Each structure stands twice: as C-alpha cells, then as structure tokens.
Amino acid sequence: MIDYEMRRKERLADLQTAERILEKAEYGVLSTVGSDGFPYGVPLNFAYDGKKIYFHCAKNAGHKQANLDYSDKVCFTVVDNPQVIAKELTTRYGSAVVFGTAEKTENNKRYALELLAKKYAPDLPDIGKSEIEKFYSVTDIYEISIIKISAKVNR
Template identity: 30%
Template sequence: MITKLNEEEAQEILRRNGLARLGCIADGRPYVVPVNYLYDGEAIYIHSLPGRKIAALRRNPQACLQVDEIDAERDWRSVIAFGRYEEIADEQRRAYYLKQLLRRFPHLTPVESRLVINAGPIEVILFAIRIEEVTGLKEEW
C-alpha cells in the first residue's frame, strides 16, 4: 500500500542519504541530473563545475531534489524537496560546506579529476537549494 510520509520521515530520508536527482528547467525543458549532497535541516548543499545545470539555475532558481530508498519492488520511500537555488559566495561558508562535502564524498568526479590533472585548479561552484516544501511517499507490503 502506498502512503504519505510524515514530515519527520521525509526529513530523516534527506538526512540519511547523499545521492539524489536534481531537477531544474534548462532552455525551457525539464533537466534532471544525479548529484551528491549534504542536508543540514534547512538547505541542501551541492558542489558543481560550471555547466548546463548552473546556467539553468542562475536563469530560473526554482529547483527540486528527489531522493529514493528502494529495498524491493514494493518496499520503497521517495522524497521530493522543492526550493530555490542560492550560490554560496561567502568564503567562510564556502570553505565550511566544501570541507563537509569532501569529507563525506572524498573522491572527485571523473570530470573534475580530468580537469584538475589537465588544466590545473578549476572553478568549483557551491550552491544550496533552500528548502521551501518537502513531500514524500512510501510503499510497504
């Protein structure tokens, strides 16, 4: 049976996980990409290289993040967090959250690794999705 998650269950799923799909609008069309993230109870923090998703979020800051926990075909939980994109420019805040992200996800993505090796330091963009609403469903048999 499929039922709604309560607020506490949805928040716990966001806290417990670190892999999600980020949704935004790019060139007038939905655009969804996998991301690693940190959640502090108010915002979701993500780092990225410049590219399509950053350009899209700068044009239209509305975004969502979807997180799943799937144990079996009929045993799953899914949360969608809706919010607004906010680039983190403050150096102290950037340093803190980048450190937390690297502590949790110590390996660079293959694209980042290649760029660092071939071109030296790269511009890493740190941003938050400031959460405005969280919804979730679960199915358990």
C-alpha cells in the same frame, strides 16, 4: 506553487521521516528548467544540514548552472534504500521531494564542502581536507533553500 494532494495517502510520511530520508540518501536528482523550456534532471552528491541542501559543481560552467542562471526554482528528489519485490510487483522505498530555490554561495562554500566530505568520506578527514584545498578555487557551491518538502514510503 500549487500544492497537489498525494493520491496514495497511506504512503504519506511526516516531516521527520522526510528529513531522515534526506540525511541517509546517497545521492539525489536535481531538476531545473532552461531558457529553452526543457527540463533537466541530473543525479548528484549532496549534503543536508537540517536547513538547506548543498551541492557542488565546476566553477561557472555547465548545463546545470546555465539553467540555474535562468531560473532559481528547483525540485530535488531522493530515494532511499529501494528494494524491488518481484513476486508482489512492488518496490519498498522511502522518497523525499523538495521544492525550493537554489543559489550560488560563497559564504557557506567551505562549510558545504566540509559537509560533503564528512558525508562521503567520514573515516578520511585528512583526504577530505586535502581535496577541498586542491579544488576550492575551481568549485562552485549551491544551496537549496527549502520551500516545501514531502515524503512517501512503502515499507
């Protein structure tokens, strides 16, 4: 993997900032490449536990899984709290970009689903448990093992 240098060095953020952005962001965009050579970027819900990124999808189906079957290399991007400042022709934001590999997991499936439920419905643990049981058998979980993470901020 080529390690490109960030052009706007004053916006480069440290690893702790990148991790905070990953923890706070509501959704991310997963980018993959398919056997036809075309890239595919899809927004999705995710959970980050400080080590890996987890996301769910329908069991053994869809464009995302077809691409991941072809290549496990991914790029995952999140933007936290973007605010357009029209009079300055700029946007305030924090963003994190992760490069890594994604693989389907059975070992961490329940753990990941519980992380997702806790993130998106923290005040509704019973509903989260019910949904996990209801959809467990028709859901796949992927985990992204992080190779490189970078962050950029314009506050």
